[in-house]
Structure formats: structure tokens, C-alpha cells
Amino acid sequence: MNTNGNGNGTKTSAGCFKKNDPRIWKGGRGKSNKAIPAMLKKLTDDKGKTGDTVLEDICTKLIKAAEEGESWAIQLLFDRMEGRPRQVIQTTTEDEDIGGLSDEQLTHYFDHASRN
Numbered sequence: 001m002n003t004n005g006n007g008n009g010t011k012t013s014a015g016c017f018k019k020n021d022p023r024i025w026k027g028g029r030g031k032s033n034k035a036i037p038a039m040l041k042k043l044t045d046d047k048g049k050t051g052d053t054v055l056e057d058i059c060t061k062l063i064k065a066a067e068e069g070e071s072w073a074i075q076l077l078f079d080r081m082e083g084r085p086r087q088v089i090q091t092t093t094e095d096e097d098i099g100g101l102s103d104e105q106l107t108h109y110f111d112h113a114s115r116n
Contacts, residue, residue, distance in 0.1 A: 017024050044055035052060070065073035098109060 044053060044058070046054055048054040048057035050057055050060075062073055062077065066077050098106065101109060
């Protein structure tokens with residue numbers, strides 16, 4: 001076990017906290033996490049160089065880049081307008097289909113598989 005310099009053995013060898021370690025912060029991000037979106041909203045609502053809002057100027061540049069054939073701009077526009085395509089995740093192993101298993105069953109399955 002790696003103690004990562006703290007000497008009390010409360011972290012795993014991967015450097016993660018052990019389950020139920022009292023030092024784990026479970027309060028989430030603070031209220032300041034709303035500061036950046038609010039600031040961006042305010043800044044993009046301001047008037048830009050063309051007289052439109054900064055956000056409208058940015059969207060116009062994005063559309064122009066897509067019209068000029070920039071693949072990143074085309075992809076971004078379609079992802080935002082149509083939504084990203086569903087990502088297919090394979091849920092089978094060599095032995096069996098695990099797609100219908102509950103979280104508890106999956107945990108047991110992978111714990112057992114990692115020991116073998």
C-alpha cells in the first residue's frame with residue numbers, strides 16, 4: 001500500500017482515498033462554480049464590434065468557418081443543433097452479455113474478474 005507521504009496508509013496504491021475516508025469532500029463544488037457562466041453570459045450579452053452582441057458575432061464567425069469547410073465548425077454546429085449521436089458501448093465479455101446486470105451485480109462481476 002502506498003501511503004503517498006502521509007504515513008497513515010489511508011490511500012490506495014493508485015493514490016485514491018479508501019472508501020469512507022473522513023477526508024473525502026462530499027460537498028461538491030462551491031457556489032463559486034456559477035461565477036464563470038454568469039461572467040460569460042454578461043460578457044457575451046455586451047455589444048461587439050459589429051453592433052450585435054458578442055455572442056452573435058461569435059456565432060456568425062462559427063457559421064462562416066463552417067461555410068468555408070472547416071470540419072471542426074461543421075461538427076460543432078451539428079452537435080449543437082442536432083445533438084451528438086448516441087455512443088454505442090459494448091457490454092459483452094468473451095463469456096457473457098453483461099448489459100442487463102445491475103450496478104451491484106456489475107461490481108461483484110468485476111471484483112471477481114480482477115481477482116482471477
